[in-house]
Amino acid sequence: MKDVAVIGIGMTKFGELWNKSIKDIFVEAALKAIDNAGVGHIDSMYVGAMSGGLFVGQEHIGAVMADYLGMNPVPATRVESACASGGTAFRQAYFEVASGSSEIVLAGGVEKMNDGVDVTAALATAADQEYEVYNGITFPGLYAMIANAYMHQYNATREQLAAVAVKNHHNGFNNPNAQFRSEITIEQVLNSTLVADPLRLLDCSPVTDGGAAVILCPLELAKQFTDSPVKVISTAQASDTISLYERESLTSLKAVSDAAVKAYKQANLKPEDIDLAEVHDCFTIAEIVASEELGFFDKGCGASAVEEGKTSIEEGTIPINTSGGLKSKGHPVGATGIAQVIEIYEQLTGQAGKRQVKDARIGLTQNMGGSGASCVINILEAL
Amino acid sequence: MIGIIGYGSYLPRYRIKVESIAKEWGSDPESIKRGLKLFEKTVPGLDEDTITIAVQASKYAVKRAGINPEEIGAVYIGSESHPYAVKPSGTVLIEALGIGNDVHVASYEFACKAGTEAMFVAYCLVKANEVKYALAIGADTSQGAPGDALEYSASAGGAAFIMGKENVVAEILFTNSFTSDTPDFWRREHEFYPRHAGRFTGEPAYFKHVVNAGKLLLEKSAMKPEDFDYAVFHMPNGKFPQMAAKKLGFTKEQIETGWIVPWMGNTYSGSSPTGLSAVLDVAKPGDKIFMVSFGSGAGSDGFVFKVTDKIVDVQDKAPKLRDMLDNNKIYLDYGEYAKFREKIILNE
Amino acid sequence: MITPKYVREIPQRYRLEAAKCKNCSYISFPPRLVCPKCKSRSFDTIRLSDEGKILTFTIIRVSSDIFSHQTPYGVAVIETSEGAKLMAMIADTKIEDIAIGKKVKLIFRKIRDEGVSGIHCYGYKAVVI
Numbered sequence: 001m002k003d004v005a006v007i008g009i010g011m012t013k014f015g016e017l018w019n020k021s022i023k024d025i026f027v028e029a030a031l032k033a034i035d036n037a038g039v040g041h042i043d044s045m046y047v048g049a050m051s052g053g054l055f056v057g058q059e060h061i062g063a064v065m066a067d068y069l070g071m072n073p074v075p076a077t078r079v080e081s082a083c084a085s086g087g088t089a090f091r092q093a094y095f096e097v098a099s100g101s102s103e104i105v106l107a108g109g110v111e112k113m114n115d116g117v118d119v120t121a122a123l124a125t126a127a128d129q130e131y132e133v134y135n136g137i138t139f140p141g142l143y144a145m146i147a148n149a150y151m152h153q154y155n156a157t158r159e160q161l162a163a164v165a166v167k168n169h170h171n172g173f174n175n176p177n178a179q180f181r182s183e184i185t186i187e188q189v190l191n192s193t194l195v196a197d198p199l200r201l202l203d204c205s206p207v208t209d210g211g212a213a214v215i216l217c218p219l220e221l222a223k224q225f226t227d228s229p230v231k232v233i234s235t236a237q238a239s240d241t242i243s244l245y246e247r248e249s250l251t252s253l254k255a256v257s258d259a260a261v262k263a264y265k266q267a268n269l270k271p272e273d274i275d276l277a278e279v280h281d282c283f284t285i286a287e288i289v290a291s292e293e294l295g296f297f298d299k300g301c302g303a304s305a306v307e308e309g310k311t312s313i314e315e316g317t318i319p320i321n322t323s324g325g326l327k328s329k330g331h332p333v334g335a336t337g338i339a340q341v342i343e344i345y346e347q348l349t350g351q352a353g354k355r356q357v358k359d360a361r362i363g364l365t366q367n368m369g370g371s372g373a374s375c376v377i378n379i380l381e382a383l
Numbered sequence: 384m385i386g387i388i389g390y391g392s393y394l395p396r397y398r399i400k401v402e403s404i405a406k407e408w409g410s411d412p413e414s415i416k417r418g419l420k421l422f423e424k425t426v427p428g429l430d431e432d433t434i435t436i437a438v439q440a441s442k443y444a445v446k447r448a449g450i451n452p453e454e455i456g457a458v459y460i461g462s463e464s465h466p467y468a469v470k471p472s473g474t475v476l477i478e479a480l481g482i483g484n485d486v487h488v489a490s491y492e493f494a495c496k497a498g499t500e501a502m503f504v505a506y507c508l509v510k511a512n513e514v515k516y517a518l519a520i521g522a523d524t525s526q527g528a529p530g531d532a533l534e535y536s537a538s539a540g541g542a543a544f545i546m547g548k549e550n551v552v553a554e555i556l557f558t559n560s561f562t563s564d565t566p567d568f569w570r571r572e573h574e575f576y577p578r579h580a581g582r583f584t585g586e587p588a589y590f591k592h593v594v595n596a597g598k599l600l601l602e603k604s605a606m607k608p609e610d611f612d613y614a615v616f617h618m619p620n621g622k623f624p625q626m627a628a629k630k631l632g633f634t635k636e637q638i639e640t641g642w643i644v645p646w647m648g649n650t651y652s653g654s655s656p657t658g659l660s661a662v663l664d665v666a667k668p669g670d671k672i673f674m675v676s677f678g679s680g681a682g683s684d685g686f687v688f689k690v691t692d693k694i695v696d697v698q699d700k701a702p703k704l705r706d707m708l709d710n711n712k713i714y715l716d717y718g719e720y721a722k723f724r725e726k727i728i729l730n731e
Numbered sequence: 732m733i734t735p736k737y738v739r740e741i742p743q744r745y746r747l748e749a750a751k752c753k754n755c756s757y758i759s760f761p762p763r764l765v766c767p768k769c770k771s772r773s774f775d776t777i778r779l780s781d782e783g784k785i786l787t788f789t790i791i792r793v794s795s796d797i798f799s800h801q802t803p804y805g806v807a808v809i810e811t812s813e814g815a816k817l818m819a820m821i822a823d824t825k826i827e828d829i830a831i832g833k834k835v836k837l838i839f840r841k842i843r844d845e846g847v848s849g850i851h852c853y854g855y856k857a858v859v860i
Contacts, residue, residue, distance in 0.1 A: 133795075137791070138793065
């Protein structure tokens, strides 16, 4: 297998993009990435999209996007793994380059969620329809169940959960592409509207329109296009039961730890070698549990770690979600995994501005589908 | 010996008081309590309907009967609030109880006496040796139009009876019916609420049928009111069954046990069946029970039961009616009640 | 219209039919073709009891449109007395009475309607006892 590098990035602003269609959004992000990489063509493309069918009534997303990007007849494949669609699309693009079958491959993701549909119902299709969703559960509800179990088992506090949202909003304040560029306080989180007890509105990532794209090529060709390529040193994926209720532990996300073990082994790294991580904080509790499964903290210590600043840019041992995370940057589900890669790319190439983590050389992205039934982890290294 | 081998009843936990309804319509709750002898009524939860009530009551009946549900050969649910205009209620029930597919099923409708009609047919099928066991249910989630007098009484609940020949707990000694075309209460196709003919529902409807059926049953059985330990009449309100009992020569004491309407309301097809269930909960071997139902339209079914020695073995095997009536109540205000009864027009 | 797929799930929804692995005794609810624990493909059909306890729960305040007139309502992960697990809405229980470890009884209730003119869909719910 060839070594693979990321050589260009592009994304739209995340938010409620009422005047832009799913096509407009994807093409804008893809063109930015193509221009940023300075490539004249692409050989193939992958598009992460969770549910064009439910959100905008459009399937066949790969072909639609290749057409509107003016790239016919390149092969275009839509990749779906619920909220992990983007990260998984990146992994598929990586394999196509690593295998030697293509040279310049675009990995993108897009979701247009604000188009008038029942978003709660659409997102819930990532859970078991017949045995979870049939019985009234929602996605905030599934993570709220994890939160209740976690708080019960580890005596974690509501304030510790809120600290995740406060940190991520603080980081997102400095991200020009973030949906919410506003600092919030613990009190604001604790006084926000209950969505699914114990989770409140400010524990939840928002409903977002957005697109993101990156360009990959063999490392040996990367210098033709950029002085600062970033090497993909690991990509790993794992699955778990689709239903939360069938898990042996309701306070773990086993797909995350399973993928992490593989990812670290492939990169020959330990958790402490990671300089920063973009972690799938669809809800505050998700970042806490995932940070433990990634090996950054012991089980049950993730909540206090946030409160103690161990995940902040300024004083953290492992800064998490420097982009603002899904919480503040926004969570257009199919685009999220690619946007995570973009943040790591910016950090490793020193382009993160006020969010810059000093001497960042190795960054990790963790992108999760459903209530943790799928997880994909990508590790990147500055050259 | 043919009769009831297992019985069960079910009432929703939710209640509304007469005061809460009267307040919204500017009525005097004291005059309703005094005149109709109604104090509060059961209200079905948003997730309850005639089918779920019938399933729960039937599960208790199977528990008391101690039989394999697969041996039930016929299931009839009597109700005026079947959830479907077209589609049987009992098909859901046979799947929920694991009765299997070798079974006769139909929905019955005869205003408030559909349940007792189902009991009569179930009894006859067993008597005719067509089936080993037959299950009859009277259940309703009845509706009264907002502001109508029926709103104080229309409630939810039901009772189920399994008829058989072995281990009978209450033998059926006599049955009869008295029926005529009397449009005192009706609901046209596509209408949400029933309508009634005011005071015409009394003397020419309820009393004519209940009293005539009662007299004929006493004649048929060659028994006198004083031969009975208990009497149960259809209970559209608290007052009517007391008056019917008096006209037929029964005492207040005889109807007291099955007179649950002041705190339950009128469970329509479930009314006299739940009353019978309350009696069976406390009856002793040898007790005789007189029962006359009433369904608008109109007709009355009569039954004479004789309680057997087996009754004491089954009474404690499932929840008793009075316990469900007196405990675990959740009171609703009128707004919650209106929402629960889907009286509020929602967007789709 | 969800009628065809609704009908397939009736044994589970109405009477809690589950599959017990003949090899390792793990109970799958709903039944599966392959045991997730030991990969065996042989099962006995069993009916779960109606008794269980709450492993975790939430109170849904914001639901999908189909449940919006029922909010707030509880949903819980239930472990039945056989050790099988399932997810169920909580019925007939005050919100403050729902807690981890509480005992529940599974009952038969209407879960949802298929619009205003479609079928009624039934299933199991849990009541805290």
